[in-house]
Amino acid sequence: MLAAMPVTAAELRVRARRLRDAFEPIAGAVYFLPECRERYVALGLADFGPAYFASRGGCIGGGKGPVTGEMVVAAFGVFRPAMVIPAVEHAWSVTDAATLLTAREQGTVEGLTRILGADSHGLTRATELLRAGADAATGEGRALFSGLRSLGWPGDPVGDLWRAADLVREHRGDSHIAAWISHGLGPVEAQILLELWWRRPVGPYTRTRGWTDEQIASTWAGLHEKGYVAGEPKNGSFTAEGEALRASIEDATDRQELSIIEAIGGHADELLDLLRPWALEIIAAKAYPSDPASYTRP
Secondary structure: OOOOOOOOHHHHHHHHHHHHHHHHHHHHHHHOOHHHHHHHHHOOOOOHHHHHHHHHHHHHHOOOOOOOHHHHHHHHOOOOHHHHHHHHHHHHHHOOHHHHHHHHHHHHHHHHHHHHOOOOOOHHHHHHHHHHHHHHOOOOOOHHHHHHHHOOOOOOHHHHHHHHHHHHHHHHHHHHHHHHHHOOOOHHHHHHHHHHHOOOOOOHHHHOOOOOHHHHHHHHHHHHHHOOEEOOHHHOEEOHHHHHHHHHHHHHHHHOOHHHHHHHHHHHHHHHHHHHHHHHHHHHOOOOOOOHHHOOOO
């Protein structure tokens, strides 16, 4: 067990975001690897939506039974219920949670092993450090993190690295949902402000979460009335109040990762040095769409 090391607020901000950028492609490759996709199709899940929602959300039930679409909506936070619920219902009409979670794990291990190699130097050490962070985290209010934790460990060097990265990823994701809820935002508001935070056009990313142009437009109007945004969605921007609000959400997310960052402690640079080249290999292999560092703001 690693000795926890206190960090300052400034150190927490930098370390939490750098860690997120480094582990994200490792954890998130599961959503892009052809090895996973092939297994889902073989189970009768040819469409991305049912495979995505059920395979990621299936851990909430510990793999012992189907999780309802309503529970997946609550856990994922930002997706339109009308998109999620039918997709989850379809998934459970053709397969079960244990089978789907096994396909998810096997496909990811196969895909990441293809990219990184089975004997990548430092796998065990990186897993040890990430696992120390995950073990130090608590599960209150964190459905996906707690569900994933209940599954245990694959027992394969690559699989264990992925599971450790996925645990830390889902913990931060759960923390982020808690952060924007505590700031009084709804899911469409949270997505629009995220697009502005990334300096991206408003709408395209939010639509991938199932929200319509009409819902985006009405939510933008509400944010405008509150004084958080200026202009029209196609060329809109934060107001000073809106940017401060979004920065506060990011800070609130980082603060909830304190136990993880303290557990990793003085080994943070060592961990980042291990993770970063693997993340870039995964991106180069097109198993993750882009470098998270390109849209994470300081």
